[in-house]
Amino acid sequence: MVDGEGRESVGILSPVSPVLARLLRSCSFEVHERYSATEAVFDEAEIQRAQCLVVRSTLAIDRAALMRLPALRLIVRSGSGLDNLDLEAVRDHKVVLQRLGSSKSARSVAELAAAFTIALLRRIPVVSAGVADGRWLKEESLGGNLAGRTVAIWGAGEIGTAVGHLFGDLGAEVEYVRHHHDPGASRRASLWACGIADIHVLALPLTDETRQLISDDLLLAMRPRKPILVNLGRWDVVDFHAALSALDEGLIGGLAVDPVEKRNVAQDGSVLRWRDQSGLARNLILTPHIGAMTQEAQDALARQAYGCIYKEFRIGQPSDA
Secondary structure (H helix, E strand, C coil): CECCCCCEEEEECCCCCHHHHHHHHHCCCEEEECCCCCHHHHHCHHHHCCCEEEECCCCCECHHHHHCCCCCCEEEECCCCCCCECHHHHHHCCCEEEECCCCCCHHHHHHHHHHHHHHHHCCHHHHHHHHHCCCCCCHHHCCCCCCCCEEEEECCCHHHHHHHHHHHHCCCEEEEECCCCCHHHHHHHHHHHHHHCCEEEECCCCCCCCCCCECHHHHHHHHHHCCEEEECCCHHHECHHHHHHHHHHCCCCEEEECECCHHHHHHCHHHHCCECCCCCECCEEECECCCCCCHHHHHHHHHHHHHHHHHHHCCCCCCCC
């Protein structure tokens, strides 16, 4: 279905670079921007007429939503995870799904992982909060170098590989933890990583196998090395309560979680408790899923999305995608 002026209609339902809307309009696509949309957006007439939707991880599209989108032919998922989409329903409705993946944003995510790791190794969250409180915690700030430490990267996709390359360039010893279809083999790999690594970087999708993967037992297995734990993937890959307790009890030395969504804060008030029982700030970093939030990554993803949309609705590939 095209809009009233005979043009293909695209709904952009998540924050993306304005480059995408500019490129689409330059080729006479009708563009409807609804950044930070909720599921109520599927009741809007303009969105129900859309042939293409562009979404990120914060907006779910399930079977009920697809029933309200009769014109939909293409979903462009800006990013890599698919856990916000009902894939069976997408197939049943014969909608094409284009996942942009992480190739355009992997370097940005890797740089954030390095920044998190160095900040936690140097205990920056603790001493920075101390200065804000009028306390000079210089003696408590004794940290360590990244160079020479062993880093276990859980997941060897585009992001995990980029993290490994960057950490290797910074002098770390990099090992990959690969998960297998055999639960026993995956368990052995996990325990092996817990025994050797000073830093764990999680770059895993959310699946039945990875949900709550890092919980009490593996956190206890990490204790001898008191490692830094950095989660770049999905919130539910880590049992946050268990990780926070492990941080307070000294099983791990620092914790960074990038994929913090609003719903995680609403469901779990402990997310907002930055201080331990003694009143000191925790060696903790929480961010609202900003791994790919650099201008370079977002502009590149926008051009990639434009190329997917143009190819689906027009003949050939655009010269400026």
